[in-house]
Structures are given as C-alpha cells and as structure tokens.
Amino acid sequence: MRNIRLVISYDGSDFHGWQTQPGKRTVQQTLEEALLPLTGGQRVRVNASGRTDAGVHAIGQVVNFLTTAKHEPAVFVRALNVNLPDDVSVRAADEVAVDFCANRSALSKIYRYLIYDGDTPDPFLRKYAYRCPFRLDHQRMRQAARALLGTHDFHSFETDWPNRASSVRTMMRISVNRVGDYLWIDAEADGFLYNMMRAIAGTLIQVGRGYWPVERVAEILRVKDRREAGPTAPPQGLYLLRVKYAC
C-alpha cells in the first residue's frame, strides 16, 4: 500500500462542504470520483486535514489516501486535474509514510478570514469575502486578537461538537491587516474547533465596529461560554490557507 498526499484548492461556493453527504455535491465525493479511473475503478477513501463547511474555500487543503495504484505523484496531479471540475484543483502530490494522516499528523493550520467594508458592494467578492455593513477599526481588532495568542480553552469560540475530548488549543499567530476596503484575519493554531475561526472573526468584528471593548476578548475566553462571543461569521470569507507537517 502506498500513501499519497495531495495539496488541493477549491472554491467552496458550489460545494456543500468537504464531507460526503448523500445527495449533496461535496469536495470529498468529487475527489473520490475523480480518483476512480486512476485506481482501476476501486473506490478509495480520502482523508482531509479537516472538514470545511459549505461555502468555505481552500487554497491549501491537504488530503491523503491509501492505494495500490503505481502512478508517479505527478501523474496523479495531471490526471486528477483532467477529471476534476474546474472549481477544485490539485496543486501538488507526493508519496508519504504509510502512517501519515492528513488530520492527525498536522502540526498546525493557517486560516484566513477576509472582510470587505467598503461603502458600495464589490461584485467580484460576493462569494469570496464577508461584506461588513460597518466600517471596522482594524487596529482595535489587532489589539483584541492578542488575547487569543497562546494556549487556552477555546470553548467560547466553538459550536458544540459533542465528541470533542478537549477544547484547549494553542494559537501561535494571529494578525489583522487592511489594504483599502479589504481586511483579513490570519490565524495559525495547532488545531481549530468547529466554527472556531468564524466565531473569532465574528467576535473581532464586534470589537472593530466599536460595539465591544478590546478587553472583552480575554473575558470571553475566561467564561468558556459560546453565548458570550460574537456571532459565527459567514462562510464565504473563510479560507483554509495552509496545513503544516513535520515532513
């Protein structure tokens, strides 16, 4: 058995997220179907570094699958890109150790949340950013985000997910930047809870519009209550940028 790793990119607009669901168009199912001609018609199960929800985009999602197929990694890239629809693309492939798992082997993930707060709508970003109706103070957001750095119980930023053993995660980097009417929050953590990045974005937006003080974020972490944080920001602003591994 060989273990093949792929870096994939997808426009999440027309997918019901990553995970296979009966009767829905998902990235997982689309990819598994595109693999069929390469594995002699044998269905392989593809693991992702993490599930993305409907409407969420990926620049560098990482997946892996076990196969007996003997193709060079570059052949997987070329052939999959011929078989795949044009809203999902394989950017790279390599062969990894059999015990590599895109999810469990990940050291960290980097997400970006993109916000547009211009006065008039930008038709090119309607599916690719959250249009915020308030002008945001990105310096206040940046200041507030600092409270999230380090190891914390992020339960206040998690949509309940009963299977989770622990909601403690380590946030290694978080930044807020602006160019013109476009702002983005970049966050790197050793793991993200369900909807965590979108709850962080929704919370920082409340600070950025002046509705909450900068200090509120530390308080939200402390109380471990999802109701205290901001709303879950819409999916179309979220991008899985990169997943890091030891090798």
Next chain:
Amino acid sequence: MRNIRLVISYDGSDFHGWQTQPGKRTVQQTLEEALLPLTGGQRVRVNASGRTDAGVHAIGQVVNFLTTAKHEPAVFVRALNVNLPDDVSVRAADEVAVDFCANRSALSKIYRYLIYDGDTPDPFLRKYAYRCPFRLDHQRMRQAARALLGTHDFHSFETDWPNRASSVRTMMRISVNRVGDYLWIDAEADGFLYNMMRAIAGTLIQVGRGYWPVERVAEILRVKDRREAGPTAPPQGLYLLRVKYAC
C-alpha cells in the same frame, strides 16, 4: 432634464454582455429595471461608454442617463445598490452637463487582460482570467506591445463591424506585467475597436509562447488584415478598468 453619470462594476460571468437583447440577462436591462422605482416607473435608457461582451468584466464602466427624477446622486447609489443583483454594483454617481455622453465624451479607456499560466488550474480564477496552457515570456510580450503605441490603423485587431467609419485609434499606454503565475496586459487608448483588446491579447500570447517573433506585431499592423493577428482571447480575462473624461 438632468444628466446622471454612474460608475458601475460588474462580474460579467452571468451576463450576456452589456447591451439589451430580448430574452437575455444583460447589464443594461438589469440597470434600467433597477432604475424604475427611482424614476416613478418611467423607463430611462442608459448609455454606456462602450458595450462589453458576454463574460467580460467591468471595474469602472461609466454610464449616463437623462431623467427628471430629483434625487441626490448619493441616493441613486444607495437605492440602486439595494435594487440591483449582487453581481453588479454602482460605485459612484454625479450630475453632469446635459450634453455629456458616456460614449462620445470619453477621452480614453483603460482595459486589462488577465492571464494565468501556472501548471495547475486556479479554481478561483476560472471565470476571472484566461488560463494559458503555455508558459509565457512576459518580457517578449512587453517588447512586442511597444509596436502598438501611438496612432495606427488597428484594422488587423478588429472583428469586422461594418458601421465603423475608421479603424484608426491612438494607443497611449500599454504594459505587460507579471507576479508569479499571473500576467496582465494594461492598455489605454482613445477608443477600442470591436474585440480589439482581446485580439491584442491573443496576439501577444503568440509572441509570449515563442510562436511568433517580437517583430511580428508591427508587421500585423502594417498589413491591416485580421487573419494575420492572433486569435481573439477568451472574454473572462478582460476587464474594463476605467474611462477618462475631461470632467
């Protein structure tokens, strides 16, 4: 009568171009319908600086219309953006002299043609750039483009349009730039013939891929024969960036 000028932006993907055509979704018709509630139900005819074809995008298309409606320009912006679908947006409005015409008063127009020549498809640009299957030498393209500067008969770069009195135009600026796998051609001229920018892009691509020598562009201009130039590049790479006026 008042003359109102709008700067509009649209994602051309789901439009059959600018001009009203029976049974087709066009930008002109969409805009004229969005104006109805602002003009007491009276249909106004909107003139554009130029027609854009199906799939062609606009960042700064300029249009004007005559109306007796008494709203402030800012009210047109806000109300139209409420009425319009989210793939077209009004970025600005002002009142201009009654003899202003978005088309005839234009001093120059700036178009951009965006090309992606990376090894693997970019799912986010499938409707927003031309994916070129060849790696392009943008420095050769830049050199070749210089032949287009100045006043020339651009008949070789025009899809036949029987009504044209003259195909002489003045190209004020043309540049070719690259960042990573993305290249763009920016061109400013006092007017563009039908499909001219796409024929220029298709021609420079032939030079960039090494199929034609740099000197070929001057020769194509000289012979005034459309068959000598490159193919009309696909619409999704083309953007009307800006239209300049004396005021």
